[in-house]
Amino acid sequence: MTMPFQPVILITDALFFLLTAAIIAFVFMLRSRPHLKRPWQKVVQRKTGAVSLLVLLCYYSIALLDSMHFHPRLVNGMEYQDSSQVQSDYQYSNEILSVLDVIMTPMRIQVEKTFSAPLATQSLSKEMIQNDDGSIDRIYPRLEFGGAHLDNPATDKMNDIQSLVVQGLMKGLLIWMGICLLCLLALGGLSSSGIVGYYCYVRSGRSEYPVATIALCLAVIIVLINISMTIGTYYHLFGTDKVGQDVFYQAIKSIRTGVLIGALTTLVMLPVAIILGSMAGFFRGWIDDLIQYVYTTLNSIPMCC
Amino acid sequence: MISYIIRRILYAVPILIGINVITFLLFFVVNSPDDMAISQLGQKYTTEQQIEDWKRERGYHLPLFHNADSQGLDQLKDTIFYQKSLRLFIFDFGSSDSGRDISYDIKQRMWPSLAIAVPNLIIGLLVTISFALLIAFFRATYIDYWSVIICVALMSISTLFYIIGGQFIVGKLLRVVPISGYDTGLEAVKFLILPVIIGVISGIGASTRWYRTIFLEEMSRDYVRTARAKGLSETHVMFGHVLRNAMIPILTGIVVVLPLLFMGSLLTENFFGIPGLGSYTIDAINRQDFAIVRSMVYLGSVLYIIGLLLTDISYTLVDPRIRLS
Numbered sequence: 001m002t003m004p005f006q007p008v009i010l011i012t013d014a015l016f017f018l019l020t021a022a023i024i025a026f027v028f029m030l031r032s033r034p035h036l037k038r039p040w041q042k043v044v045q046r047k048t049g050a051v052s053l054l055v056l057l058c059y060y061s062i063a064l065l066d067s068m069h070f071h072p073r074l075v076n077g078m079e080y081q082d083s084s085q086v087q088s089d090y091q092y093s094n095e096i097l098s099v100l101d102v103i104m105t106p107m108r109i110q111v112e113k114t115f116s117a118p119l120a121t122q123s124l125s126k127e128m129i130q131n132d133d134g135s136i137d138r139i140y141p142r143l144e145f146g147g148a149h150l151d152n153p154a155t156d157k158m159n160d161i162q163s164l165v166v167q168g169l170m171k172g173l174l175i176w177m178g179i180c181l182l183c184l185l186a187l188g189g190l191s192s193s194g195i196v197g198y199y200c201y202v203r204s205g206r207s208e209y210p211v212a213t214i215a216l217c218l219a220v221i222i223v224l225i226n227i228s229m230t231i232g233t234y235y236h237l238f239g240t241d242k243v244g245q246d247v248f249y250q251a252i253k254s255i256r257t258g259v260l261i262g263a264l265t266t267l268v269m270l271p272v273a274i275i276l277g278s279m280a281g282f283f284r285g286w287i288d289d290l291i292q293y294v295y296t297t298l299n300s301i302p303m304c305c
Numbered sequence: 306m307i308s309y310i311i312r313r314i315l316y317a318v319p320i321l322i323g324i325n326v327i328t329f330l331l332f333f334v335v336n337s338p339d340d341m342a343i344s345q346l347g348q349k350y351t352t353e354q355q356i357e358d359w360k361r362e363r364g365y366h367l368p369l370f371h372n373a374d375s376q377g378l379d380q381l382k383d384t385i386f387y388q389k390s391l392r393l394f395i396f397d398f399g400s401s402d403s404g405r406d407i408s409y410d411i412k413q414r415m416w417p418s419l420a421i422a423v424p425n426l427i428i429g430l431l432v433t434i435s436f437a438l439l440i441a442f443f444r445a446t447y448i449d450y451w452s453v454i455i456c457v458a459l460m461s462i463s464t465l466f467y468i469i470g471g472q473f474i475v476g477k478l479l480r481v482v483p484i485s486g487y488d489t490g491l492e493a494v495k496f497l498i499l500p501v502i503i504g505v506i507s508g509i510g511a512s513t514r515w516y517r518t519i520f521l522e523e524m525s526r527d528y529v530r531t532a533r534a535k536g537l538s539e540t541h542v543m544f545g546h547v548l549r550n551a552m553i554p555i556l557t558g559i560v561v562v563l564p565l566l567f568m569g570s571l572l573t574e575n576f577f578g579i580p581g582l583g584s585y586t587i588d589a590i591n592r593q594d595f596a597i598v599r600s601m602v603y604l605g606s607v608l609y610i611i612g613l614l615l616t617d618i619s620y621t622l623v624d625p626r627i628r629l630s
Contacts, residue, residue, distance in 0.1 A: 294323075296320055300605075300609045301602060302606065
């Protein structure tokens with residue numbers, strides 16, 4: 001009962017988890033089948049292959065994080081912040097959030113009035129503002145959240161952004177070093193030569209895998225994520241849209257939709273296509289003609305419409 | 306040859322019927338005339354009578370397949386399927402839901418679409434083929450390596466980015482050409498330059514990579530080795546042998562899309578405000594004018610089938626090894 005959230009599994013989430021389980025099962029299956037394992041090993045042993053796999057993995061993890069949905073708990077009608085709040089009177093919100101939403105909370109809730117430029121501190125359009133003495137000015141009003149912590153945006157903004165970038169860089173590098181250390185401990189612990197021996201083995205470049213490239217790519221990814229998160233807390237990295245929502249947040253949120261449509265349509269289509277294709281090849285004759293007819297007809301209808 | 310072409314055209318008939326039935330099912334059964342009326346008139350404050358009038362005005366009040374109220378042959382003729390779908394076979398598109406003649410609109414809007422698509426195709430082809438030849442000439446060097454990287458980078462960037470970026474730099478900052486719009490006659494040229502350039506640039510990556518693969522495959526063939534062994538110069542080998550043979554897959558790949566040039570590009574025309582068939586379709590989708598969308602889907606399918614037909618014919622023309630059987 002003390003859970004700060006109530007998990008929800010949407011149908012698409014279930015499909016995502018199924019897909020993830022299938023991928024993990026496939027990886028485990030590879031371990032016992034050398035003839036399938038070899039080509040994948042070759043992919044990872046190439047620099048471009050390893051980097052592409054890492055980027056794809058990062059993309060997929062964002063989609064997976066965005067698929068873990070739950071109802072947040074409300075405390076006195078407010079969103080749950082921390083355990084110090086009054087615990088007595090709570091219920092669960094109707095709103096469904098995902099883990100990604102929680103990670104990106106500042107960007108999700110900092111909604112401006114309307115359009116603003118990337119990293120802007122002022123609105124894109126002029127507005128009538130009434131001064132204290134009753135006179136009316138037409139100015140670009142300050143944004144409610146974007147750069148709101150600055151007293152004098154015109155002079156301080158660049159320095160502030162620079163320091164945020166450095167902050168994100170440092171944080172990212174720290175996290176990266178932590179991950180590298182963990183990997184080293186885990187892999188070194190598994191290998192026969194011990195942790196130090198394993199480190200020397202990797203350093204000397206004798207490893208079959210492009211470890212340095214993978215580590216560098218990981219560093220770039222983690223640092224980029226951290227920089228955009230730190231800047232995103234105080235500014236709108238890509239600006240805001242017509243109703244004032246953060247464009248960067250929406251761009252990240254769209255990853256799940258993309259993966260969903262791409263991966264799941266392929267998953268649904270593939271078995272059908274394989275069965276029909278092999279039937280056409282196996283039976284030949286009128287079955288082949290019929291399948292080809294269906295395929296040509298469906299193919300001729302323009303997809304974009 | 307002629308009997309082959311006739312047979313191919315006859316093959317296309319059942320496919321056209323299939324397309325007609327599918328579009329009919331999609332546009333009238335899945336999305337019934339009542340749904341269309343409600344989406345046009347609005348959910349609130351709409352009476353039954355208004356919906357009935359709206360459908361009667363556009364001929365959507367008839368039954369789908371079978372009209373029990375009519376006599377004889379009219380039982381089949383006074384239906385939506387006969388009135389709306391079968392007429393597409395003779396390219397009688399009827400009038401749109403807002404009352405305009407679709408055939409007239411298509412004839413008007415075809416030309417701006419072609420004015421973009423044709424130069425786009427020709428210039429793009431020249432640029433990408435020469436680029437791909439160059440890369441193939443310098444195969445397995447750093448030029449090859451970096452060109453492929455640049456190609457992958459170019460094809461990874463969304464067309465939208467090229468369009469908006471091009472409009473911003475060329476149209477807004479440099480003020481060389483107008484950002485969007487269209488004009489009649491020769492005045493139209495200044496509106497066409499930017500869309501064509503952007504179309505070419507956004508196509509370079511993918512096509513160059515594809516053509517490079519084709520060239521490299523040709524270059525590893527035995528006849529190329531023989532040509533070199535005869536002592537022919539590398540230029541002669543490249544242009545006289547490799548290019549000519551590589552043109553077979555390239556040309557046949559282009560012939561498929563030739564008829565579809567009429568349809569225009571949805572994105573480009575929409576962003577540059579060009580009154581072609583692409584923006585016509587987009588506008589119709591936005592207005593939920595299903596009569597136009599249905600006609601455009603059908604037209605696109607027909608053009609695609611014509612493209613397939615032309616491809617098969619061009620194969621036999623370009624490559625004498627393929628026999629008509």
